[in-house]
Amino acid sequence: MIAIVDYGVGNLFSLCASLKKIGAEAIVTRDPEVLTKADKIILPGVGAFGDAMDKLESTGLVPHIKKLAAEGKPFMGICLGMQLLFDRSFEFGEKQGLGFIKGSVCALADDIPTTLKVPHMGWNALDIVAPDEPLLKYVKQGECVYYVHSFYAKDCDESVAAYSEYSTRVPGIVRQGNVCGCQFHPEKSGETGLNILRAFAEV
Amino acid sequence: MVTKRIIPCLDVRDGMVVKGKNFLGIREIADPVELARFYNDSGADELVFYDITASAEGRGLFTDVLERVAREVFIPLTVGGSINTVADFDRVLKCGADKVSVNSGAIRNPQLITDGAKRYGSQCVVLSMDIKRVDGQFRLFAKGGREDTGIDAIEWARQGIARGAGELVVNSIDTDGVRGGFDIELLEKICAFSTVPVIASGGAGNMEHFLDLFKKIPNIDAGLAASIFHLKEVAINDLKKYLSENGIEMRLKYDR
Numbered sequence: 202m203i204a205i206v207d208y209g210v211g212n213l214f215s216l217c218a219s220l221k222k223i224g225a226e227a228i229v230t231r232d233p234e235v236l237t238k239a240d241k242i243i244l245p246g247v248g249a250f251g252d253a254m255d256k257l258e259s260t261g262l263v264p265h266i267k268k269l270a271a272e273g274k275p276f277m278g279i280c281l282g283m284q285l286l287f288d289r290s291f292e293f294g295e296k297q298g299l300g301f302i303k304g305s306v307c308a309l310a311d312d313i314p315t316t317l318k319v320p321h322m323g324w325n326a327l328d329i330v331a332p333d334e335p336l337l338k339y340v341k342q343g344e345c346v347y348y349v350h351s352f353y354a355k356d357c358d359e360s361v362a363a364y365s366e367y368s369t370r371v372p373g374i375v376r377q378g379n380v381c382g383c384q385f386h387p388e389k390s391g392e393t394g395l396n397i398l399r400a401f402a403e404v
Numbered sequence: 405m406v407t408k409r410i411i412p413c414l415d416v417r418d419g420m421v422v423k424g425k426n427f428l429g430i431r432e433i434a435d436p437v438e439l440a441r442f443y444n445d446s447g448a449d450e451l452v453f454y455d456i457t458a459s460a461e462g463r464g465l466f467t468d469v470l471e472r473v474a475r476e477v478f479i480p481l482t483v484g485g486s487i488n489t490v491a492d493f494d495r496v497l498k499c500g501a502d503k504v505s506v507n508s509g510a511i512r513n514p515q516l517i518t519d520g521a522k523r524y525g526s527q528c529v530v531l532s533m534d535i536k537r538v539d540g541q542f543r544l545f546a547k548g549g550r551e552d553t554g555i556d557a558i559e560w561a562r563q564g565i566a567r568g569a570g571e572l573v574v575n576s577i578d579t580d581g582v583r584g585g586f587d588i589e590l591l592e593k594i595c596a597f598s599t600v601p602v603i604a605s606g607g608a609g610n611m612e613h614f615l616d617l618f619k620k621i622p623n624i625d626a627g628l629a630a631s632i633f634h635l636k637e638v639a640i641n642d643l644k645k646y647l648s649e650n651g652i653e654m655r656l657k658y659d660r
Contacts (some may be wrong), residue, residue: 323406
C-alpha cells in the first residue's frame with residue numbers, strides 16, 4: 202500500500218486516480234501509524250516552499266517521516282514535494298527543507314535568459330543520466346514529461362537521475378538511496394508518467 | 405526545451421461533446437470520455453473542455469463528465485465556460501481539472517483573475533479572450549463572441565498578465581471557422597510582450613496552418629483547434645509527426 206501524505210496542500214485527485222489506474226492501492230493520510238504500515242510513501246505538493254514546509258511541520262509528522270525514510274522505506278516527492286526533500290530553498294527567503302538530499306532549491310528566473318518563460322511549463326524531454334534508476338525502468342531516453350514550476354534543485358548533480366533542458370539543466374528525477382523525487386508531475390505525464398508511478402509501485 | 409503543444413478543444417453540452425457539423429451538415433455529438441481517451445492515445449498534449457450548457461442541471465452533468473475524464477486520462481486538463489467566482493474554480497479543480505479558463509466572468513469582474521491566481525497559483529489561471537477587429541482596433545468580445553465590450557483587447561491581455569493570469573488563449577473571431585489559418589497578425593502582437601504562454605485559437609484548417617503558426621511566431625506555445633480534429637480531417641499524431649519533420653519540437657509517441 203502507498204501512503205500519500207495529507208498535509209493540506211494541493212489537489213490529490215489526479216495522483217490518486219493515476220495510482221488507481223496502474224492498480225496500486227493508495228491512501229491519503231496524516232495518521233503516523235498508517236504511514237508506518239505503508240510499503241511506500243509519496244509526498245505531494247504544489248504552491249510555495251515555505252508555506253508547504255510550515256504546513257507539513259504543523260502536522261507534527263516531520264520527525265516520523267524522517268525516521269521512516271532513514272529506516273529505508275521507499276519515499277517519493279512530487280513537484281514541490283520533491284523540492285522539500287532538499288536541504289533548503291530560497292523561495293521568499295531561505296527556508297530549511299527535510300534534508301534527505303543534498304542541494305538547494307533556487308529561482309529558475311535567476312539562471313535562464315529573460316526570453317524564456319517562467320514557470321517552466323509544458324512537456325519537456327528527459328535526458329537520462331542514471332540508466333539504472335528504478336523509476337525509469339519503463340522509460341526511454343527522450344520521453345517527455347509535464348512540468349509546472351518556477352524553482353528548481355541546484356548543486357545536487359550526484360543525486361540526479363534525469364535532467365530536462367531549459368537553457369539550464371533542470372533536475373527532473375533525483376535519488377538518494379530509498380528517497381527519490383520527480384520535479385514534473387507523473388500523474389499528468391501521460392503513459393510515461395504512469396510508467397514512472399508503476400515502477401515506483403513495484404520497487 | 406519545452407515542446408510546442410497541440411490542444412483539441414471539446415465543447416460539452418448536456419454531458420455530450422458537440423463536434424460541429426459534418427460535411428453533410430448534420431450535427432455530430434460524441435461521448436466526452438471516449439473522445440478524451442481517443443485524443444490522449446493519438447498524442448494530444450492537453451485537453452480543453454468548455455461547458456456550453458447554461459442550466460444548473462447541465463453544470464452538474466459537466467462536472468460529472470470532467471471527473472470521469474480525469475479518472476481515465478492523465479494529461480493536463482483545462483476547463484472553461486461559466487467560471488464566474490472562485491467557488492467555480494474550486495468546483496472544477498476538485499473534479500480533476502488542472503487549469504481554469506476565465507473569459508466573460510473576468511471581463512465582468514477582473515478581480516476574478518487575481519483571486520484565482522492568489523488562491524491556486526498563476527499556473528492555474530488561463531485568460532481566454534475572444535478578439536475581433538473593429539474600427540482598426542483589436543476589440544475584446546464577451547459572451548462567446550457575441551458582445552462587443554469596447555475594450556482594447558491588447559490592453560486587456562496586458563492587464564490580465566499583470567493581474568496574475570498564467571496563460572493566454574487568443575481566439576480570433578475574424579479567422580474562426582474560416583479555416584484559412586491562424587490570425588498571425590493578432591498573435592504576433594500579443595506574443596511580442598507576453599511573459600506567459602500563449603495559445604493560438606481560431607482558423608486552423610489543415611496541417612500547414614500549424615506549421616505556419618510555429619514558424620512565423622517562434623515564441624508561441626500551442627495551437628488549439630476543435631472541428632478539424634473532431635471531424636477527423638487532421639489526425640493529431642500525423643500533425644505532430646509532420647511538424648516534427650519540419651523542425652518544430654514536439655512530444656512524439658514512443659514505441660514500447
